[in-house]
Amino acid sequence: MTSLRAPLWVSMLLALCACDDGAPAEPLDASTPTPDAPAARAWSFETIATQTITAVEVPRQVELVRATRPDGASSYLLYVPAAAAGAPLVVMNEPYAGIRWTGEDVDARWAALGAGVHPDVDAAGYDGDDVIAYQEQTVQQAVDGAIAWLVNGFAVVHAYARFYGGGSLEDDVLDAAAPYHFALSRAGDGSLDVARIGAFGGSWGGMMALYGASRAPEGAAPVAVVALAPPSDFADLWAHTDALPGVFPQPDAARAFYSPYRRRIAAATGGAPGEGDFAPYRADALCAGLRGRALVPHDEWDVLVPFAQTTTLESTCGDRVEPLIWHRQGATIDYARVGLDHGPLTQEPGFASWTTFAITWLASELAGPSAPLVVTVGASAGLEAFLGTVRDEQLAGGDPIEALPRLRELAAPRVRAWDVASETFVLGADLLATAVNAVYGTTYDGATLRAALDDGLPTP
Structure with a gap:
C-alpha cells in the first residue's frame, strides 16, 4: 500500500477525533469447518x-x-x-x-x-x-x-x-x-x-x-x-x-x-x-x-x-x-x-480506487457499526477510472451490481476521506459524488448521491 507520510493529514485527522467506542463487531458465522492445523501452543x-x-x-x-x-x-x-x-x-x-x-x-x-x-x-x-x-x-x-x-x-x-x-x-x-x-x-x-x-x-x-x-x-x-x-x-x-x-x-x-x-x-x-x-x-x-x-x-x-x-x-x-x-x-x-x-x-491516476474501497470496507468492518468515524484515502481520478468500467458494463447490457455495496460504504455519513489531490479531508460521499458526476454527467452532492445509491447504481 502507498506510504502516507503526511503530517498535515494526521493533524487534521486528530481534529476530527478518530475514536472507536470499543464495541465489538457483529459476530460472523464461524460454523465453516476448518482443516487440521497445529495447535497454538x-x-x-x-x-x-x-x-x-x-x-x-x-x-x-x-x-x-x-x-x-x-x-x-x-x-x-x-x-x-x-x-x-x-x-x-x-x-x-x-x-x-x-x-x-x-x-x-x-x-x-x-x-x-x-x-x-x-x-x-x-x-x-x-x-x-x-x-x-x-x-x-x-x-x-x-x-x-x-x-x-x-x-x-x-x-x-x-x-x-x-x-x-x-x-x-x-x-x-x-x-x-x-x-x-x-x-x-x-x-x-x-x-x-x-x-x-x-x-x-x-x-x-x-x-x-x-x-x-x-x-x-x-x-x-x-x-x-x-x-x-x-x-x-x-x-x-x-x-x-x-x-x-x-x-x-x-x-x-x-x-x-x-x-x-x-x-x-x-x-x-x-x-x-x-x-x-x-x-x-x-x-x-x-x-x-x-x-x-x-x-x-x-x-x-x-x-x-x-x-x-x-x-x-x-x-x-x-x-x-x-x-x-x-x-x-x-x-x-x-x-x-x-x-x-x-x-x-x-x-489508475491519482490514487488506486481498489485501495480506497479496500481501506473503507476493512476499516468499516473492524470498527463496527457503532463507531462514529471511519477514515479512508482516495482521489476522484482513480474513482472515475473505476466508475468508467461500471458505466461501460452497464452500456454493454451488463449489471455490475457488485460495485453498489462498495459505493454505499464510501458514501456513508461517518466516512471521511483524505483527498490526495487537494490534500484535505472531505466527506467520502462528496469525493465519490465528484467522480460520479464526471463519469455520468450528473449533479449530485454527497447527500443526494447517498440517497440515490439507496435505489441502485447511477444510470448511464
Missing part, C-alpha cells in the same frame, strides 16, 4: 528488539518479533501497537519486502545487495537464470505504510514472507498464518481484540492474506480479508503459466516472470500437477478454512492471475467471498496495453 514468539516510533502523534513501542513455527523454521513479524487497549488488528502481508533485523545471514546478504534485480540464488533448484526484485523496508517505512490503519485506531502486524530468501509456497502460507497465532498469544494482556482481526494483501500478498486466514487458529481467525487479484488455486495457476507464453507477445518474458514462482510452488507440492500434491493449495481447501468474509478486487484483464480464479473462488466459498470487478469490454485481453501486470486497474 506449538508456536512461540520472541521479541528481538523494540523501537520507539511516533505515528499519529503517539509514540509506539514497535516490536520486531521472531515466530518459531511448528516445523521449527522462523517467521518474522513487525508489530505496531494501537494507541488504546482492546484495539482491532490489521495484518499486512509483505511477500517481497526486505528486512535486515532478523539476525539471519540471508537477510544481511540481500540487504547488502541493495535495491534492484538480483539472481534468485536462494530458490530451490535455482537454474542460473532466474532473477527477482529486492527492496528493503525499514521499520520507519513499515510504520508509515500502516498509517491508514493506525489513524482508525487499529494495531498492525506486518507479516514477512521474504520471497528473496527462497523457501516454498508452504513457507509463505505459514508466514502468513503466524500473525494470528501471535495475536492469540497476546489475547490475555488486553492489547488486542482478537474478535476483530482483518488482513490485507495484493497479488502474492493477496494469496498470503487468504491462505493465512484459512490456516488461522480458533480464537484468532480474521473476520475480514482484502485480497487483490490473489492466486487461490495453484493447479490452475500452474496451467496458466504453461499457457500464457503461447498468447503473450513476449513469451520468453512470460516464462522468466513465472519461473521463480513455479520453483516455490514445486518446492511445496513436489512437482507439477499430475506429479505433486496440490490438494492443500486449491480453492476447496482454502475455502474449508476461511471463516470470515473476503473482499477480492480483480480486473477481468489480469494477465498474471486469471480472473477466472476469483470466479471459482466465489463459487466454491459462497457468500464468504465478495468480488469487486473491473469489467472490460472485449473477450480478448489487450496485452500491449496491460503488459505483465494485473490489468489496467494498476494504471
Whole structure:
C-alpha cells in the first residue's frame, strides 16, 4: 500500500477525533469447518528488539518479533501497537519486502545487495537464470505504510514472507498464518481484540492474506480479508503459466516472470500437477478454512492471475467471498496495453480506487457499526477510472451490481476521506459524488448521491 507520510493529514485527522467506542463487531458465522492445523501452543514468539516510533502523534513501542513455527523454521513479524487497549488488528502481508533485523545471514546478504534485480540464488533448484526484485523496508517505512490503519485506531502486524530468501509456497502460507497465532498469544494482556482481526494483501500478498486466514487458529481467525487479484488455486495457476507464453507477445518474458514462482510452488507440492500434491493449495481447501468474509478486487484483464480464479473462488466459498470487478469490454485481453501486470486497474491516476474501497470496507468492518468515524484515502481520478468500467458494463447490457455495496460504504455519513489531490479531508460521499458526476454527467452532492445509491447504481 502507498506510504502516507503526511503530517498535515494526521493533524487534521486528530481534529476530527478518530475514536472507536470499543464495541465489538457483529459476530460472523464461524460454523465453516476448518482443516487440521497445529495447535497454538506449538508456536512461540520472541521479541528481538523494540523501537520507539511516533505515528499519529503517539509514540509506539514497535516490536520486531521472531515466530518459531511448528516445523521449527522462523517467521518474522513487525508489530505496531494501537494507541488504546482492546484495539482491532490489521495484518499486512509483505511477500517481497526486505528486512535486515532478523539476525539471519540471508537477510544481511540481500540487504547488502541493495535495491534492484538480483539472481534468485536462494530458490530451490535455482537454474542460473532466474532473477527477482529486492527492496528493503525499514521499520520507519513499515510504520508509515500502516498509517491508514493506525489513524482508525487499529494495531498492525506486518507479516514477512521474504520471497528473496527462497523457501516454498508452504513457507509463505505459514508466514502468513503466524500473525494470528501471535495475536492469540497476546489475547490475555488486553492489547488486542482478537474478535476483530482483518488482513490485507495484493497479488502474492493477496494469496498470503487468504491462505493465512484459512490456516488461522480458533480464537484468532480474521473476520475480514482484502485480497487483490490473489492466486487461490495453484493447479490452475500452474496451467496458466504453461499457457500464457503461447498468447503473450513476449513469451520468453512470460516464462522468466513465472519461473521463480513455479520453483516455490514445486518446492511445496513436489512437482507439477499430475506429479505433486496440490490438494492443500486449491480453492476447496482454502475455502474449508476461511471463516470470515473476503473482499477480492480483480480486473477481468489480469494477465498474471486469471480472473477466472476469483470466479471459482466465489463459487466454491459462497457468500464468504465478495468480488469487486473491473469489467472490460472485449473477450480478448489487450496485452500491449496491460503488459505483465494485473490489468489496467494498476494504471489508475491519482490514487488506486481498489485501495480506497479496500481501506473503507476493512476499516468499516473492524470498527463496527457503532463507531462514529471511519477514515479512508482516495482521489476522484482513480474513482472515475473505476466508475468508467461500471458505466461501460452497464452500456454493454451488463449489471455490475457488485460495485453498489462498495459505493454505499464510501458514501456513508461517518466516512471521511483524505483527498490526495487537494490534500484535505472531505466527506467520502462528496469525493465519490465528484467522480460520479464526471463519469455520468450528473449533479449530485454527497447527500443526494447517498440517497440515490439507496435505489441502485447511477444510470448511464
